[in-house]
Amino acid sequence: MTASSTVDLGAVPDWIAAIGTTLAFFVAFIVLLLDLKERHRRQASQVASWLERSESNVTLHVVNSSDIPIYKVQVTPQFLGRAYDVISYPLVGPRVDYTPLTIPLPGSQQVSNEYLGVQMLFADSGGRRWKRDRNGKLQRKWWGH
Numbered sequence: 001m002t003a004s005s006t007v008d009l010g011a012v013p014d015w016i017a018a019i020g021t022t023l024a025f026f027v028a029f030i031v032l033l034l035d036l037k038e039r040h041r042r043q044a045s046q047v048a049s050w051l052e053r054s055e056s057n058v059t060l061h062v063v064n065s066s067d068i069p070i071y072k073v074q075v076t077p078q079f080l081g082r083a084y085d086v087i088s089y090p091l092v093g094p095r096v097d098y099t100p101l102t103i104p105l106p107g108s109q110q111v112s113n114e115y116l117g118v119q120m121l122f123a124d125s126g127g128r129r130w131k132r133d134r135n136g137k138l139q140r141k142w143w144g145h
Helices: 010-044
Strands: 046-054 057-064 070-081 087-092 096-103 116-125 127-134 138-143
Touching: 010 138, 046 070, 046 116, 046 127, 057 070, 057 087, 057 116, 070 096, 087 096
Parallel strands: none
Antiparallel strands: 046 057, 057 096, 070 087, 070 116, 116 127, 127 138
16 A cells, blocks of 8 residues: 555544544633623622602612622613713612612602613722613623713
8 A cells, every 4th residue: 555545543533632622622711701701790780779669759779789899880860751960979888778869759659660760880899880771781881982
């Protein structure tokens, strides 16, 4: 047999092993990225604000349920199509529930919850900026935007 007609089968297992190792590193990298993203989101998911109705008024709640403070908090309550003044806190401590604003209900107490909303911006302990929209959806917000 000539050298051109033989196949070196020893190289095939080596190639399979190399491809398997590369795929294992790729999967490990993806898992690491997903875990890091979840860690970053964990504290932010424990921060919220909402409007709570009673018979005669609506009360704003600003809550940090995490064990770590949050920073540069800006809360904008929205009630009956009106955005109220931004309420700012340089820091909200851990395990805190503020009720900084009470809004009297107008004549009709049959106001739908669709007219109640709060927009919130804050920075977590790692300095990452977050936005919770009036529907409660949490998203990462980059500083320049």
